[in-house]
Amino acid sequence: MSSFMRRLCKPIYTQVNILVIAKKSNLNQIRLLSVSRQQFFKSPTSIFAIQENISSLHLKKRPLRKKKPFEDDELKVPGLYNVLAYSTAEEYDLEALVKGLQKEDLYEPKAIDNNMDVVHAVAKYKLGNEPREIFFFREGSCVMWNMTDMESCNLLHFLKPYEQDSYTENFVQNEAEVMNYKHQIEGKTAGLSPLGDMLISPADNSLEKYTFSNAIALSVKLGIWESSLEKYIDSIEFITGDLKNGTRIKMTQEEALRKHGELFALRHVINLSSDLLDVPDFYWDRENLEVLYNSVCTYFSITKRTRVMNEKINHCVELIELLSSHLSDKHHCRLEWMIIVLIMVEVGFEIIHYVDRYLV
Template sequence: MQRKRSVVTDEASAQQPTEETDMEVVAYSTAEEYSLEGLVRGLQEQNLYHPSAMSEDVHDVLHVAARYTLGAEPREIYLFREGTVVFWNVPELERRSVLDFLRQFEEGSYDSATVEEESDSMPYSYTEVFNKTRLVNGRILLNMEGSTDLEKYAFSNAMALSVKLGIWESALETYIDSIKHVTEELRKGGRIIMKKEEVLKKNGELFGLRHLINLSSDCLDTPDFYWDKDNLESLYQKTCNHLNIAKRTRVMNEKLNHCVELADLLTSNLQDQHHVRLEWMIIALIMVEVGFEVVHFLERYT
């Protein structure tokens, strides 16, 4: 049954949503990056969604709406270049179809099971209470008369960051599992046996993940777009707080610090093994030289 736009008439009902009145925002992170230029061409050929104009200072985001409506509430999609997509009022079957369509425009696609596991959703509806768009107890309330695409963008931006962070959290857990045997060997006092290429690869994975979280994303700071837009910044920050982005980022960095210490230990162990091999080579060369001297001595006095 198609959900219709709901109007909340008092604060009590604003805090107690019902399944019948709520629509849904669903976010996925499916790849490292989308080709938005290719997406625009693909959508034009498909002719099911039409791009909507965004503010000039909004970059690397494609906002589209369905050409064919199923009710009063439009079906909208925000596509972020960094490989995340946010659906507003889009049924699950249609979301699956769009996700399949996106595959051809992805770079560095993620595993489908991980994408599904790390997806996120929030309910939303419309309200006339306080005549202001806001977030109440994890529920988005859009102003009935004055809600804007930029307000939806602010919520979408925060949710896109959250699901991308979820993908990185999953990647870090996979990394931790992959080096679990190292800590076990250390605990037992055994010898760590890893090739140089393996150690370098593990270091590369670790520092690549650290770069993504701290330098290539907005996990640590508010995007410049919001600095002169107090209302939108408030919506973005409240959504980030609800999704625990700051806390999750801090926990990830603490885990990364421990992994860096272990990576340093692996590198140090590798260097020690290299030094030991050099020492044995030097000893072998000395033994060979001594052997030649002995042979020369015997030849001289025999």
């Protein structure tokens, strides 16, 4: 045989890259599996196993948004100050909080345009020329301006008695926001720099700080709700697998109704009890502050995140409604079989009575 024919008949071992989804440590990992063409044609069962792994792809989790790290005082740039935002509870008792601030005598509480849903506190003892300020919002969020890490921890501890339905420490820290701000050149309007730093006026900037704080507090609260929804999705993830595999669903009608109620409660606070879908009334007659508020909301993608959350909630509602319908059908089938069995028992007794009366 010529060398040409030997080369032609030689088995081909060119590698074929196949995308494989491997589940390891509860995490979906994607890798490329190299399979020779000879193995590809001689062992089709292994290829079918690969396809089965591909078909078991799980839903992708929500990626965590990158947040700015907290800068130590020694590393801070001169003229650049920090802003810390936390959401620690569902609601604050602001009336009791004001009394607590007055009792501590470290911060002077003020009102923002007779707004009863926010408390503006200014530190009485200054550390440098830049004041230290805090905005407490009734919906359970606080925004701290020019605060050190130690002082912010003390304030979070101080808030504990005035919280209603407090969040866990991991929830609070994971969804916190950290930003920087500096003073704008006099004569220019406040806004955001290309680097994401807040620019405020050098004097009489309390309303500008309130506007920034309002938008940041809304973003932090939305982050808490996003985490709550992700936790809810994890709690019902097994339902999709059970429906797919045809196995028995380990949930009762009462639990399904409770899950339904959790979804509608979350949808209520997002769409009815918050300002996620509309601009607050405070900015209607303050056009410059409204523009600033909208720009900060755009920076945090609040509208897009709200829309995505509502789409996820709609999907969860459809799944729970399907589950409720399935459980109701099973309950009705069980009742029908009980009725059939009772009828059969009654027919059996009638047959026994008939035999005893006429044939014996």
